[in-house]
Amino acid sequence: MNNTKVRIQAAVTGCGLVCLCLVLVWIFRVEPPSVDTHPKEQTFNLDQFIDAETCGGCHDEIMAQWQDSTHHLSHQDPVYTRVAKFYLQGLTEAGHIAEAESCVKCHTPVGYVSGFPRKVSDEFSHVQDIPAQGIQCDYCHVAVDITKMYNNGLVLSPGQGEDDPGIKHGPFDDTEPEFHEAAFSKLHTDSKICGTCHNVKHVAFGTDLETTYTEWENGPYNSPDPEKHVSCQGCHMYQRPGVPATGSTPRPKNPGSATPDAKQRPHIFTHYFVGANSGLPEMFSDQEKSDMAVERLRHAAEISLEMEKEHIARVVVTNTGAGHSLPTGLTDMRQVWIELTLADSDGNIVFQTGVPDENNELPKNTVIFNTIFGDGKGNPVANIAKAKEILSDTRIPVGESVAHLFKLNGSPKRGYTLTARLLYRSMPQRILNQLPGEPIGPLPVVEMAAVNKIF
Ligand code: HEC
Ligand code: HEC
Ligand code: HEC
Ligand code: HEC
Numbered sequence: 001m002n003n004t005k006v007r008i009q010a011a012v013t014g015c016g017l018v019c020l021c022l023v024l025v026w027i028f029r030v031e032p033p034s035v036d037t038h039p040k041e042q043t044f045n046l047d048q049f050i051d052a053e054t055c056g057g058c059h060d061e062i063m064a065q066w067q068d069s070t071h072h073l074s075h076q077d078p079v080y081t082r083v084a085k086f087y088l089q090g091l092t093e094a095g096h097i098a099e100a101e102s103c104v105k106c107h108t109p110v111g112y113v114s115g116f117p118r119k120v121s122d123e124f125s126h127v128q129d130i131p132a133q134g135i136q137c138d139y140c141h142v143a144v145d146i147t148k149m150y151n152n153g154l155v156l157s158p159g160q161g162e163d164d165p166g167i168k169h170g171p172f173d174d175t176e177p178e179f180h181e182a183a184f185s186k187l188h189t190d191s192k193i194c195g196t197c198h199n200v201k202h203v204a205f206g207t208d209l210e211t212t213y214t215e216w217e218n219g220p221y222n223s224p225d226p227e228k229h230v231s232c233q234g235c236h237m238y239q240r241p242g243v244p245a246t247g248s249t250p251r252p253k254n255p256g257s258a259t260p261d262a263k264q265r266p267h268i269f270t271h272y273f274v275g276a277n278s279g280l281p282e283m284f285s286d287q288e289k290s291d292m293a294v295e296r297l298r299h300a301a302e303i304s305l306e307m308e309k310e311h312i313a314r315v316v317v318t319n320t321g322a323g324h325s326l327p328t329g330l331t332d333m334r335q336v337w338i339e340l341t342l343a344d345s346d347g348n349i350v351f352q353t354g355v356p357d358e359n360n361e362l363p364k365n366t367v368i369f370n371t372i373f374g375d376g377k378g379n380p381v382a383n384i385a386k387a388k389e390i391l392s393d394t395r396i397p398v399g400e401s402v403a404h405l406f407k408l409n410g411s412p413k414r415g416y417t418l419t420a421r422l423l424y425r426s427m428p429q430r431i432l433n434q435l436p437g438e439p440i441g442p443l444p445v446v447e448m449a450a451v452n453k454i455f
C-alpha cells in the first residue's frame with residue numbers, strides 16, 4: 001500500500017466524518033444536546049389563541065388586574081428585551097448560544113408555540129399582537145398538563161379561536177358560560193402551574209438559574225396538612241391593594257364574581273401577579289401595581305440589631321413573609337442588602353456601609369443576599385448564558401434567619417444612633433449601564449425593613 005492511497009483514504013474518511021457531522025449538526029440544529037430536548041414539542045396556529053381584550057370583555061376586573069402585570073409585560077419589558085438581546089452578543093460556544101436564544105419560551109410563550117419568535121435573535125418588532133401580550137389569559141387557561149417542572153413544560157389544548165374558543169380550565173366545577181366551555185382543573189389550583197416556569201435551568205449545562213418552585217416545594221408552605229398548605233396562588237392570587245397577602249400578613253378571601261353577571265363566589269383569585277418588581281409597572285405608568293410590589297416587600301422580612309461587643313453590631317434578617325427564599329427568581333441580579341449607618345447626636349454620619357457610590361453601584365464589601373454563577377472553573381460570570389455552576393448562594397431560605405456582624409470604627413458614644421435597613425432593587429446599575437441605547441434607571445430602591453438603636 002503506498003502513501004498516496006492511505007492519504008486519499010484518510011481524506012475520504014475525513015470528508016465522510018465532516019459530512020456526517022454536518023448532517024448531525026443539521027438534525028440537531030434547533031436543539032443542541034441539552035436538558036431541554038423533547039421530541040414531541042407542541043406547535044399551534046396563532047389564530048387558535050384569543051386576544052386578552054376579548055376575555056376582558058366579560059372578565060373586566062380580572063383583565064384590569066392582569067393589565068401591566070409582569071406577566072402581561074413579560075415580552076415588552078424593556079429590561080428583559082434589552083438584557084436578552086445584549087447577552088446574546090459576542091457568544092461563540094454552542095451551549096452559550098442555545099441558552100441565550102431560549103428566553104422566548106417563557107417570556108413570549110404564545111409566540112414560541114405558534115412559530116414566532118422561536119428565539120431571541122428573531123426580530124422582536126415583527127412579533128404579532130397576541131404573543132406580545134406575554135403570559136396572557138388564553139395561554140394559562142388552556143394548559144392541561146405539565147411535562148417537567150422547569151423551563152415551561154406546560155401542555156396546551158387551545159380552541160380554534162373566537163368562533164370556537166374551546167375549554168377554559170379553572171377552579172370552578174359548576175359553571176357553563178355561554179362564550180366558552182369551562183372545566184375544573186386541579187392543575188390550576190396547584191403551585192406546579194406556576195413552578196414549571198418559575199424554575200429555570202440552563203438548557204445546555206443544566207445549571208439551576210432560578211429555583212422559586214423548588215424553594216417553595218422544600219419549604220414549610222408545601223405542608224401536607226391542607227390547613228397549613230399555602231400555594232403560590234395562596235399568596236400571589238390573594239394580593240390586592242391594601243392586602244399584601246404574605247406569610248406575615250393575613251390572606252383574607254376576595255369575595256366577588258368572575259364577570260359582572262356571574263354568581264357571587266367566596267373567593268375570586270386576583271390576577272395582579274405582583275412580586276417584588278416595582279420599577280416595571282412604573283415604566284408603564286401603573287402606580288397601583290408598583291405600590292403593591294412595595295407593600296409586598298415591606299411584609300417580606302424582619303430586621304433586628306444588637307451590640308455584640310462595644311464596637312461590633314450584630315444584624316439579623318429573617319425571611320418572615322416569602323414562600324420561597326429571599327430574594328427569589330433571578331437572584332444573580334436581584335439585590336437585597338443591608339445598609340448600616342452610625343450617626344452622632346447631631347445627625348452627622350460617623351460610619352456607613354451598603355450605600356451605592358456615585359455610579360449607583362454597591363461597594364464590594366456590602367452584605368448582600370444573592371447568587372453568583374461561575375464559568376465551571378470558579379470564575380464569576382455575569383451572563384447567565386455562561387453559567388456552569390453556582391459559586392455562592394447567600395439568600396435567606398423560607399422562615400430562616402441570617403446574622404451578620406459589622407465592625408464599627410469605634411464604640412458608639414452617648415446620643416449616637418445606629419440604623420440598619422434592609423433594601424431591595426431589582427437590578428444592579430452595572431448591568432443596566434452596559435446595555436446599548438437609551439439608559440435605563442436608576443431603578444427604585446425599596447426599604448423592606450429598618451431598625452435603630454439609640455445609645
Ligand atoms: C399565569 C397564568 C394565568 C394568567 C396569565 C391568567 N390566569 Fe386566570 N387563573 C389562573 C389560575 C392559576 C387560576 C386559579 C387559581 C386557583 O384556583 O388556585 C385562575 C382563575 C381564573 C378565573 C376564575 C375566577 C377567579 O379569578 O378565581 C377566571 C375567570 C380567570 N382566571 C380568567 C383570566 C383572564 C380573563 C385572564 C387574562 C386577563 C387570566 N385569567 C390570566 C392563571 C392565570
Ligand atoms: C361572553 C363572556 C365571556 C367571555 C368573552 C369570556 N368568558 Fe370566561 N367565563 C364567563 C362566565 C360567565 C364564566 C363563569 C363564571 C362563574 O360561574 O363564576 C366564565 C368562567 C371562566 C373561567 C373559569 C372556568 C372554571 O371552570 O373554573 C375561566 C378560566 C375563564 N372563564 C377564562 C376565560 C378566558 C381565558 C377568556 C378569553 C379567551 C374568557 N374566559 C372569555 C364568561 C366569559
Ligand atoms: C409561561 C411561564 C409562566 C407561568 C406559567 C407563570 N409565570 Fe410568573 N412570571 C413569568 C415570567 C417570564 C415573569 C417575569 C416577566 C418579566 O418581569 O419580564 C413572571 C413574573 C412573575 C411575578 C412577578 C415577579 C417580580 O419580579 O415581581 C410573580 C409574582 C409571578 N410571576 C407569579 C406567578 C404565579 C403565582 C404563577 C402561577 C399562577 C405564575 N407566575 C405562572 C413566567 C411565568
Ligand atoms: C407565603 C406567601 C408566599 C408564597 C406561598 C409564595 N410567595 Fe412569592 N413572594 C412572596 C413575597 C412576600 C415576596 C416579596 C419578597 C421576595 O421578593 O421574595 C414574593 C416575591 C416573589 C417573586 C419576585 C421575586 C423577586 O425578588 O424578584 C416571584 C417571582 C414569586 N414570589 C413567585 C412565587 C412562586 C412561583 C410561588 C410558588 C412556587 C410563590 N411565589 C409562593 C410571598 C409568597
Ligand code: HEC
Nearest residue numbers: 079080083084099100103106151152197198200328329330
Ligand atoms: C423557564 C422560564 C424562563 C426562561 C426560559 C427565561 N426566563 Fe427570564 N424570567 C422568568 C421568570 C419566572 C422571571 C421572574 C423572576 C423574578 O422576578 O426574579 C424572569 C425575569 C427575568 C428578568 C427580570 C425582568 C425585570 O424587569 O427585572 C430578566 C432580565 C430576564 N428574566 C431575562 C431572561 C433572559 C435573558 C432569558 C434567556 C437567557 C430568560 N430570562 C429566560 C422565567 C424565564
